[in-house]
Amino acid sequence: MARHSKFTFKEALKKLERYCAYQERCHIEVRNKLWELGIRNDEIDQIVVHLINNDYLNEERFAKTFVHGKFSIKKWGRNRIINELEQRKISKYNIASALEEIHEDAYLKSFHLLAEKKWESLASNDLLKRKKKLADYLFYRGWESDLVYAKINELTK
Template sequence: MRMEKKSLTFDEIKQKLVNYCVYQDRCHAEVEQKMREFLLIDEAKEEILLYLMKENYLNEERYTRSYIRGKFYIKHWGRNKIKMYLKQKQISEKMISSCFDEIDEDDYRNTIARIYEDYSSKQKGIQEYQKKSKTIKYLMSRGFEYEIIGEVIND
């Protein structure tokens, strides 16, 4: 049984997009992707985007800051991985750089040290240099910078 897609009014679509943004911070790319579900003319899309920004439902800086905080403090990702994912969401390099102050430098270094210790201690039956190199690779895969990893573990 095929469901007929109910056609929504402009205001209903606008409300759905407001709810989409209220539920969780979104970036422009996510909202534009969501808008593709609704057959809207460009002017209507533009009007909704402007409304969402004017009413502060859609705020790229707030989105970027909360994304950075979440990915670092909850998922323990490094700056490189966070930056890569934000770029995929079409957030500008300038915006990303200006929002990285959400991560406290001491927290960043302490996280590297903690992950290094945890991961390294689980490497059994291999020589020390292999353990070290494997752990550094692991940290880099989590998006931490090689230079900073080196500074932290050689302190």
């Protein structure tokens, strides 16, 4: 079944320029948006090339913005950030480059504050349940296992 777009090529191009100018996007998000709009595959390629050439679409910039936001606002660890970027098909080079933006001191400080805050909020009197809940919480957020287990040992002493 053929898809029919209600947008002309120029209208779709302008719409995607605004879409990319509003916030950083990765190539997958842009392609999905164009697909939702019913744009044909050959036109999708032309629009993506235009967006890259005119600096509306830049995966390195997207990766750095993504890492900064997810680390500083959502308090995600490296593992979760890497997984999310890989799902968006960001290159390993861009992922590594973006992760360099996180300073190790800030990373560890954020981890310790997050773990301590969560530990204090856990209501259970059962030590094993508290330890498991804290570990699950930190792993879900993408923190490394060596950090998690060291912190749990520190908090339970």
